[in-house]
Amino acid sequence: MSCEIAILCEKPVQGKAIALALSDSAVKRGSSYRLSINGSSVVVVWSIGHITSLSDPEAYSEKYKRWRLEDLPIIPRLSQIKREVNPKQFKHLQYVVKILEGAGRILVATDRDREGELIAREILSRCNLSDSTQLFRVPINALDDVSIRSAFKHLTPHQLENRQASCAQMRAIADWLLGLNLTRLYSLVHGDNITGNSTIHIGRVSTPTLYLVWLREAAISAFVPHWIYQVKATFGVGHLRLSGEWVCQSEEVDDRGRCLSQREQQTVLHRCTEIGTARLVSHVSETKRTGAPLPYDLNTLQSKAIHSIGCTAKDVQSSLQSLYERHGLITYPRTESRYLPSSSKRTVGLTVEAIRRDDVGAKLAVFVSTQQLDQRVFDDQKVHANHHAIIPTSKSIDRSVLSPLENKLYDLIARSYLAQFAPPCIEEHSLVTLSVGHERFECHDKRIGQIGWRAITQGKYDGRFTSAYSAVDERLDLSHLDAGDTITLLALNAHDYETSPPRAYSEGSLLSAMKNLPRESLNGDHDAIKQLAGTGGIGTAATRAEIVFNCLQRDYLVRDTGTSRLQLTERGRQLLLLVDIAIKSPLVTALWESDLESIEIGRMSEADFYKKVASWVRDIVEKSRNHIDAKDSVNVPRIN
Structure with a gap:
């Protein structure tokens, strides 16, 4: 045997990260790393993405080199589908196969997704492995040292013909x-x-x-715009101000109840101006406690970054891959899941401490209590295809080696993660209904009584809040008023606008x-x-x-x-x-x-x-x- 254990990775950068995490004395020899673990000789090798690809049509018949309508459709039998090795990677594949064939145990450490499993199959299926060769899967989700070492403690048996591949x-x-x-x-x-x-x-x-x-x-082309004629009002309750909108009760409304008649609008303006005061009809309030949005999956993060940073989806994906592979600062990014496995609870303290060692992270972490875990985010049933939400690893950030986009993306990910361990945001939602003569106005009011996780996720840390329990707005207190009481009408304004297409x-x-x-x-x-x-x-x-x-x-x-x-x-x-x-x-x-x-x-x-x-x-x-x-x-x- 050339080695007792061979570790198969997906890319050179993963091979290097794994080798150096497992042993300080790992030595690079050609396209592999050699090391020793507990007295066992270990060789780390890697693919270079997909080493093989589906063959071109002419591999099935020379006539397919020429594009002709009469040859279509080209549909080989499934059992005859061919794959061929990229000529530039043929020697590398031979080297990797030789190492794997000489190993007693093979640990598959490619990405734990469909493509990663297929890459492993492409290589292992070309190996003449002995019956005694043992195959194991490394459940790796991040490339920082702590995550790598943890993954190698939780090996599972690996099947070459698995469903993901x-x-x-x-x-x-x-x-x-x-x-x-x-x-x-x-x-x-x-x-x-x-x-x-x-x-x-x-x-x-x-x-x-x-x-x-x-x-x-x-x-957009088929959209036919129409004008909406609204009346907006400002009411005074002591030193508090309420903004309200007129509720049109005529038949000249659209499917959303908005007034389509300028004549009706002007009549209401004139009538309400003459009356000059309002009366309280009702006041309904509800306290809402909301937890932080779940951590990001890839497409949600791309959409957020495109909107807030101003970049392309491809730029985001490339930078995330760098944060994952090159810097080891985030977990696997190409995920569809926004949940975390229950097993990740044990690393919360380490991850928060790593974020706290950064200047920005230290300011944000004051709003966090790791004793206050939002259980909603930990759901094994909603972790998609072995990959959980994108979160920071326990590796400390060095901002000087990151690109501007990488820095901004890491901030978004870190803020989202910290927010899971902050108190809820508490808002008081009020609906105040007022009448001015026979016309009805509705005031929808929202006031934040406890900032909670929003102190972390707001765009720029400005030091306004000393605690996650800080209030943002003064409470709307109408308890001293009864239905029918008079309220000051401070202003009335016509608000005309044209509807917009999608x-x-x-x-x-x-x-x-x-x-x-x-x-x-x-x-x-x-x-x-x-x-x-x-x-x-x-x-x-x-x-x-x-x-x-x-x-x-x-x-x-x-x-x-x-x-x-x-x-x-x-x-x-x-x-x-x-x-x-x-x-x-x-x-x-x-x-x-x-x-x-x-x-x-x-x-x-x-x-x-x-x-x-x-x-x-x-x-x-x-x-x-x-x-x-x-x-x-x-x-x-x-x-x-």
Whole structure:
């Protein structure tokens, strides 16, 4: 044996972090680290992302080098699907395989997600392992020293043919099968009729993403504005001021009860001005205690950063990956979950102490009590696919080595984490109903009686609050008033405004729409809406930003320089006019995402999923063939 234990990582940076965390005497030799643990020889090796990829169509037949309509659809049997090694990484793969084949125990420390499991399978399936070789999974979620050492104390048996790897494999195959057939189909038939490059990229997720933008732009174009005529009033109760709005009781209102008649508005203004005083009709108040928002998942954090910092989703994802891999300051970022496992309670003290060692963190941590855990955030049932919410690790931050964006993202994550251990925010919500003659006014009042976790999450620490129990507003006390008592009417103003159309998607709001599909994108299919509730929409946390980026790069989308809103280009509109609704609707893709989840939990087989996808692709190609004239054979550049 070349070693007693081999540790397989996903990337070189992970290999280095793990080796140095496990032993101060770890030595780098070529593409591995050598160390000793409790007298056992250990070698740490790594992949370089995906070392293998699905083969190009010409690997199945030379004739597929040439794009021809009569060759479509290209659908190999599932058992014949081929993967090939990246030529640049062939020698590295040989080196890794040799190390693994000589080990008595193999510890898989790739990312604990679908792609990480597939990367491990790609390598291990090429190894000639002895029957005595033991496989274990390292449940690693962060790359700081404490998290790494803890993970290696909680090894679990590992199966090469596990469902997460199968799910990743079938996702890749579905993307490959749909992409190569429909990209060739539409490029051959319509390539000369579209602006720019004649290659028309059809993607399982990217095309429905463009359709979401199309639907929003259609809603904006179809929007017919109308004027709203409101009356606003200011009332005085001692030194307190109440702002109220007139409640229109005529029939000239829209579906939200807003007045559509300027004549009615002016009549009310004149009548109320003449009366000059108001009377109390009722006062209803409710005290609300709210806990902090849950910690971030990837897409929620991307949306927050795009809005508050002003950056792209891809920039956020790259910076988070750096905070995770290079700096070891946060847990695994490509997560769909906003909850924490109950086991993470034991590291709360260490993590808070690490944040406290930073100047900003020290000021914010005064509002925190680790004895006051918000139990809502600890929920093992809601931790998605082994990955919990994004939180800081127990490693102290050195801001001097971080980029400006990395610093800002770490702050968002740290504030969100600390807020889980702060007192609730206590607000008093009041509805005061007043009458001026026969006209009714409603005053909706909200006052913060205890700042709680908001002292941590507010944008800039300003030292206003000395305690999480500090009050922000003076309490609205109307206890001395009875119904019918007179209240001073201080001011009346006409407030006229035109209704606004839906807002064009920003990158952040588009990511949210991909995750939580708008009802209109499902063509009013109530069964589909019910079936897809909570399934996660189209794409995954790890892929959505890249999909939007590719749509921009391929000139299907453009980002408005003034507003940063996303718009379809002429090329994008042409593509959506050409493709069948079955291709561009998010419905099919979302249902496939649901099927992939079923593979992961064992409710659907790989063969059944492949049969479903292959049948769908075959039907689309045949349907198109029946409506078009075949083109002559043409040469088209290969899609990368």
